[in-house]
Amino acid sequence: MRSEIGAVTGERIDNGYTAATVYDVGAGRADPFEWAAAHRDELRAGLRTEGMVLLRGLPVDLPAFHRVVAVLGGAPLAYAERSTPRTAVDGNIYTSTDYPADQKIPMHNESSYAAAWPDRLFFFCHTAPAVAGATPIADSRAVLALIPQPVRDRFAGGVVYTRTYHPDLDLSWQEAFQTEDREAVGRYCHEHGITARWLDAETLHTESRRPAVRREPVTGADVWFNQANLFHVSSLEPDVREALEELYREEELPRNAYLGDGSAISVDDLAAITHAYDTASLTIPWRPGDVIVVNNMLMAHGRQPYEGDRRILVAMT
Numbered sequence: 370m371r372s373e374i375g376a377v378t379g380e381r382i383d384n385g386y387t388a389a390t391v392y393d394v395g396a397g398r399a400d401p402f403e404w405a406a407a408h409r410d411e412l413r414a415g416l417r418t419e420g421m422v423l424l425r426g427l428p429v430d431l432p433a434f435h436r437v438v439a440v441l442g443g444a445p446l447a448y449a450e451r452s453t454p455r456t457a458v459d460g461n462i463y464t465s466t467d468y469p470a471d472q473k474i475p476m477h478n479e480s481s482y483a484a485a486w487p488d489r490l491f492f493f494c495h496t497a498p499a500v501a502g503a504t505p506i507a508d509s510r511a512v513l514a515l516i517p518q519p520v521r522d523r524f525a526g527g528v529v530y531t532r533t534y535h536p537d538l539d540l541s542w543q544e545a546f547q548t549e550d551r552e553a554v555g556r557y558c559h560e561h562g563i564t565a566r567w568l569d570a571e572t573l574h575t576e577s578r579r580p581a582v583r584r585e586p587v588t589g590a591d592v593w594f595n596q597a598n599l600f601h602v603s604s605l606e607p608d609v610r611e612a613l614e615e616l617y618r619e620e621e622l623p624r625n626a627y628l629g630d631g632s633a634i635s636v637d638d639l640a641a642i643t644h645a646y647d648t649a650s651l652t653i654p655w656r657p658g659d660v661i662v663v664n665n666m667l668m669a670h671g672r673q674p675y676e677g678d679r680r681i682l683v684a685m686t
């Protein structure tokens with residue numbers, strides 16, 4: 370299906386669960402930003418209801434990315450209450466999660482473990498990998514519908530996220546909370562519904578319970594909006610999991626997830642969730658100059674493993 374915005378034709382890609390419109394704004398266009406600014410309302414409307422647009426053919430440079438973010442999202446936000454390593458590139462523009470190329474990043478909605486999250490995410494392809502490395506996108510309404518009702522029922526009490534910030538392993542508390550001040554961490558946790566306990570001067574344990582399903586306010590749709598699958602210890606590579614479980618007691622693992630009553634999430638339930646994400650995912654190979662814009666409540670994202678150089682930049686607004 371094709372949809373017209375002004376002189377540019379968008380191609381609608383729909384796998385029956387997740388839909389996106391791709392606009393080749395670079396094709397024969399003197400100024401893709403003027404085009405984006407002129408069609409801002411239509412593009413934003415698409416993000417509000419459908420949830421994802423892909424702008425193709427932008428100049429492969431940072432100023433271009435800044436301009437698109439400014440037109441469609443506004444000022445980029447700092448990455449608060451961090452969960453994964455990212456490198457700041459310029460102001461609040463970051464690299465996407467810096468995980469090794471051979472690892473998959475499970476599907477998730479950004480910061481859905483937290484009390485607040487960004488509305489819009491912008492992923493900009495600076496360097497496309499030679500093999501795989503797409504950023505799959507899955508409609509969180511479809512993911513919810515694909516998860517069997519008994520599994521959803523078990524998640525009715527939400528998800529308990531646990532984190533233990535150890536020095537020199539994964540993210541430190543200083544990096545996660547962007548401060549050197551323990552009292553500031555205590556205040557942040559108190560204000561954001563996180564229980565915090567210092568195990569020693571450098572080791573912090575936190576727990577928070579958040580809903581597994583939230584209502585997206587504009588569409589009124591219920592969405593699967595949590596990171597149980599990503600936080601759960603089973604998402605680690607088997608050798609990494611084994612090494613961590615040898616070093617630490619379960620409650621001291623860097624991160625883990627439980628059902629809302631604190632009981633374990635079963636392997637079968639995690640498999641059902643992963644299956645729902647995989648079924649709903651739309652995977653569009655990256656080309657340099659692509660910008661994927663998603664409505665973070667309506668769309669989950671992840672990352673395929675890849676080979677070759679890859680540089681994807683992220684802004685959250």
Ligand SMILES: O=C(O)CCC(=O)C(=O)O
Nearest residue numbers: 465466474504671672681
């Ligand atoms: O690199 C990507 O494609 C996305 C990685 C990711 O999931 C993230 O940065 O949140």
